[in-house]
Every structure is written in C-alpha cells, then in structure tokens.
Amino acid sequence: MDTMNDRLVIAGREFQSRLWVGTGKYRDFAETKKAIDASGADVVTVAVRRVNITDRSKENLLDYLDPKKYIILPNTAGCYTVEDAVRYARLARAAGVSDLVKLEVIGDEKTLFPDTAGLIEAAKILIKEGFIVLPYTNDDPIVAKKLVDIGCPAVMPLAAPIGSGLGIRNPYNLKIIMETVKVPIIVDAGVGTASDAALAMEYGADAVLMNTAIAGAQDPIAMAEAMKYGVWAGRLAYKAGRIPRKLYATASSPIEGML
Amino acid sequence: MTIQVNGESRGIGDGHTVAALLRELDIRADRVAVELNLEILDRRDFETRSLREGDRVEILSFIGGGAE
Numbered sequence: 001m002d003t004m005n006d007r008l009v010i011a012g013r014e015f016q017s018r019l020w021v022g023t024g025k026y027r028d029f030a031e032t033k034k035a036i037d038a039s040g041a042d043v044v045t046v047a048v049r050r051v052n053i054t055d056r057s058k059e060n061l062l063d064y065l066d067p068k069k070y071i072i073l074p075n076t077a078g079c080y081t082v083e084d085a086v087r088y089a090r091l092a093r094a095a096g097v098s099d100l101v102k103l104e105v106i107g108d109e110k111t112l113f114p115d116t117a118g119l120i121e122a123a124k125i126l127i128k129e130g131f132i133v134l135p136y137t138n139d140d141p142i143v144a145k146k147l148v149d150i151g152c153p154a155v156m157p158l159a160a161p162i163g164s165g166l167g168i169r170n171p172y173n174l175k176i177i178m179e180t181v182k183v184p185i186i187v188d189a190g191v192g193t194a195s196d197a198a199l200a201m202e203y204g205a206d207a208v209l210m211n212t213a214i215a216g217a218q219d220p221i222a223m224a225e226a227m228k229y230g231v232w233a234g235r236l237a238y239k240a241g242r243i244p245r246k247l248y249a250t251a252s253s254p255i256e257g258m259l
Numbered sequence: 260m261t262i263q264v265n266g267e268s269r270g271i272g273d274g275h276t277v278a279a280l281l282r283e284l285d286i287r288a289d290r291v292a293v294e295l296n297l298e299i300l301d302r303r304d305f306e307t308r309s310l311r312e313g314d315r316v317e318i319l320s321f322i323g324g325g326a327e
Contacts, residue, residue, distance in 0.1 A: 022325020047324025050265045091319050094292035094299050211325020
C-alpha cells in the first residue's frame with residue numbers, strides 16, 4: 001500500500017501524516033524542529049500563552065514552524081473550566097489562521113483526565129461559533145458518541161494519562177469507540193514507545209498524537225523517527241488484516257513430499 | 260497614561276492604539292491575539308482601536324505545548 005496516498009480527511013481537510021506531534025518539553029526550538037521533521041508529522045499542536053513582553057529577544061515558535069508548511073493545531077491545555085477552555089480557543093483562533101482547536105477541559109491535576117461533562121459543554125459552544133473541535137477525551141465510548149452527535153468531526157481518546165508513557169490501557173474500549181463512531185479516531189496521550197503507536201494503529205486508530213514520548217526520550221530525534229515507522233507499520237498491518245489468533249499450531253511447510 | 264499589559268503596569272502615550280503598543284513592544288501583530296478588557300480583538304482593528312487609562316491588555320501567542 002502506498003502510505004503517501006493513504007490520506008486522513010477530517011472536516012474536509014486533508015492530512016498527510018497519521019502521526020501528529022506536540023511541541024512542548026523540548027530543549028529548544030531547534031530540537032523541536034528536528035524532531036518534528038524526523039517524525040514526518042504535518043500536524044503540530046501548540047499552546048496559547050502570554051507573550052513575554054519584558055524579554056523580546058526570545059524567539060517565536062512560528063519562526064521555526066512555518067504555518068504554511070505545518071497545520072498548527074492550538075490546544076486549550078491547562079484549562080480546567082468550560083469558560084477558560086472557550087476563552088483560550090477563541091484566543092487561539094484570533095492568534096492563528098484557522099478554526100481548528102484541540103479542545104481540552106482538564107478535570108484533575110494529578111491525572112489530567114478530561115472533565116468530559118465540561119468538554120461536551122465547551123464543544124457545543126465552540127461548534128456553534130464555527131470551530132472545528134477535536135476533543136481530547138477519555139476512552140469512554142458513550143462520551144465519544146455524544147461528542148460526535150454534537151458535531152465533532154473526530155474524537156481524540158487517550159491511551160493513558162498525559163505524559164505517563166503507559167501505553168494503551170484499555171484497548172477494548174478503544175476498539176468499541178472505533179466501532180461506535182464513524183468519524184476519525186486520533187489516539188491522544190499516554191503512548192510510551194513505537195510499539196504503543198503501532199498497536200493503536202493496528203486497532204484501527206486513524207492517527208496518533210503524542211508529545212512526551214518523543215520529547216522526553218533520551219534521543220528525541222531518533223524516537224521521532226521510530227514513531228513515524230511505528231505508525232506506518234501499524235497502519236499497514238491494520239489495512240493488511242491480521243491472521244486470527246489460535247491456540248494450536250498450523251504448519252506452514254507442506255506435509256506432502258516428505259519421506 | 261497607565262495601562263496593564265499582561266498583568267504589568269505600563270506607561271504609554273495618550274491616544275496610543277493597540278497597533279502602536281505592539282510596535283513599541285516589538286511584537287508582530289500577525290502572530291498574536293489581543294484581548295482588551297476581556298474582549299478579543301479582530302486583528303484588523305488593531306490600527307484603529309485606541310487605548311484608555313486603566314485598560315487591561317492581554318497579548319498572547321503560540322508556544323510549544325502538547326497537552327496538560
């Protein structure tokens with residue numbers, strides 16, 4: 001299969017890469033850029049924060065990530081209320097060029113699990129305002145369905161808590177989500193290494209979004225490349241269709257012709 | 260006159276527009292969002308929108324971030 005022609009489409013927009021990456025936690029912008037290039041990702045998530053007005057020598061992330069070359073996906077990270085999430089989404093739209101937002105309404109500092117009730121409420125408000133809302137949600141199929149029902153063109157269920165590197169904690173729920181909703185599923189947060197990304201894709205995810213697994217690796221650039229191949233391998237295996245699991249052996253060499 | 264910019268007091272000339280403030284701070288207007296007294300401004304209004312004593316201005320832009 002030609003991976004270049006296996007495009008992901010969300011809300012009429014075409015995405016080249018099925019690996020999406022965050023831009024936080026890198027040593028500097030140069031390392032961020034190198035890792036993103038190694039990952040092959042064309043979607044990069046960014047946060048919205050106050051500009052440092054006292055030290056204007058600080059470089060701007062967009063000096064390194066040309067918005068014409070990458071799809072900039074602003075998030076509402078750090079927002080714990082519907083009001084804050086909506087405010088940050090609006091600010092992101094005002095600062096940027098598109099209506100895309102990765103909507104996060106965080107419920108708790110320790111787990112960073114989504115507040116799904118707040119998420120649905122914030123998504124409703126933003127969709128009404130014309131935003132393309134990609135919601136960061138938990139691995140609950142019912143919540144995923146509700147998000148789609150109110151107009152989210154994709155859902156982003158977590159594999160495990162943000163930054164935990166635990167991998168996919170509940171593959172069965174993810175599979176149920178994939179069977180339940182008919183929009184693209186982007187597994188977001190919690191992957192630790194390339195096999196986690198491959199697994200997510202083998203289960204049928206349409207894309208995987210990660211940050212810490214790459215930025216926090218001992219060699220982020222090498223891990224970014226590993227993640228690229230992990231996502232490709234998983235996607236190819238999913239499309240190829242794996243063999244069923246069986247308890248007993250089946251010989252792969254013929255019996256016929258033996259002495 | 261004195262206004263608040265990103266939580267800090269700052270003296271600026273009377274009648275300054277949002278665009279003039281951004282130029283004074285050496286900030287590219289095409290890369291930021293500006294909130295004036297909790298109202299998010301349209302970038303096209305930066306040149307015409309004047310600031311007044313006591314205004315609270317927030318200037319935000321994109322930084323590195325994944326989630327949290």
